[in-house]
Amino acid sequence: MKPKYVKEFFFFPDIAIMCLIFLISFGFLFPNLTSISPWIALVIGMAAYSAAEYFIHRFLFHLKTPKNAFFLKLLKRLHYDHHASPNDLHLLFLPLWYSLPNMAIAGAAAYLFSSSLVITLAFIDGVILFLLFYEWKHYIAHRPVTPLSPWGRWMKKIHLWHHFKNENYWYGVTNPIFDFALGTYEDQKNVELSQTARNLEQRGNKNT
Numbered sequence: 001m002k003p004k005y006v007k008e009f010f011f012f013p014d015i016a017i018m019c020l021i022f023l024i025s026f027g028f029l030f031p032n033l034t035s036i037s038p039w040i041a042l043v044i045g046m047a048a049y050s051a052a053e054y055f056i057h058r059f060l061f062h063l064k065t066p067k068n069a070f071f072l073k074l075l076k077r078l079h080y081d082h083h084a085s086p087n088d089l090h091l092l093f094l095p096l097w098y099s100l101p102n103m104a105i106a107g108a109a110a111y112l113f114s115s116s117l118v119i120t121l122a123f124i125d126g127v128i129l130f131l132l133f134y135e136w137k138h139y140i141a142h143r144p145v146t147p148l149s150p151w152g153r154w155m156k157k158i159h160l161w162h163h164f165k166n167e168n169y170w171y172g173v174t175n176p177i178f179d180f181a182l183g184t185y186e187d188q189k190n191v192e193l194s195q196t197a198r199n200l201e202q203r204g205n206k207n208t
Contacts, residue, residue: 001145001148009139012093014094015093015135018099018128018132018135022128028121029125032121037122038118041110041114041123041126042125045124045125045126045129045130046129047126048123050177051178053134053172053173057171057173058171061079062079062167065200078095080201083163084199092138092139092142093139094131106123106124134173137173138159140156141156141160155172155173155174158172161188163197165197166192166194167196169186
């Protein structure tokens with residue numbers, strides 16, 4: 001992989017800030033990693049984001065076009081415009097105004113459940129770590145980069161099916177587990193070409 005793509009990813013403002021938050025948070029967590037419970041919380045945080053990746057993508061980002069202008073504007077920035085311009089770098093990453101409040105809510109829920117700052121910090125670090133992994137896989141899928149592993153090349157192909165074949169399948173970006181489990185994985189040969197894969201706003205329009 002060319003260094004320019006690694007630099008492009010890590011120096012993108014939203015990614016750079018999220019990396020900085022992770023490093024600072026992990027720095028506070030590190031002295032407490034001598035026990036097993038923070039490690040478990042970190043893994044749970046990663047698993048939680050893996051699930052959120054699928055369910056948010058499918059049920060929020062692909063929500064039927066809202067009539068409310070403000071909500072439509074939010075969805076356009078979060079996902080609709082990304083389908084219209086899949087390779088636009090500025091539409092690839094989740095904006096901080098979306099990610100940070102969600103992190104705060106997740107952290108509050110973790111603290112209410114655990115009553116432990118250490119466990120909460122570990123959980124949030126797991127969430128951020130998987131978020132960055134997700135962003136990297138999503139970035140690779142849309143940039144002129146060939147993944148190193150067969151798995152990576154397969155996941156890139158699947159994600160591009162979602163964009164260019166049919167938006168109603170293949171919601172997983174890092175893995176297809178939930179697609180297999182919930183019936184949104186199909187062989188692309190058996191899926192018809194969608195006329196709205198590049199224009200989510202037009203779904204349900206009789207003229208499409």
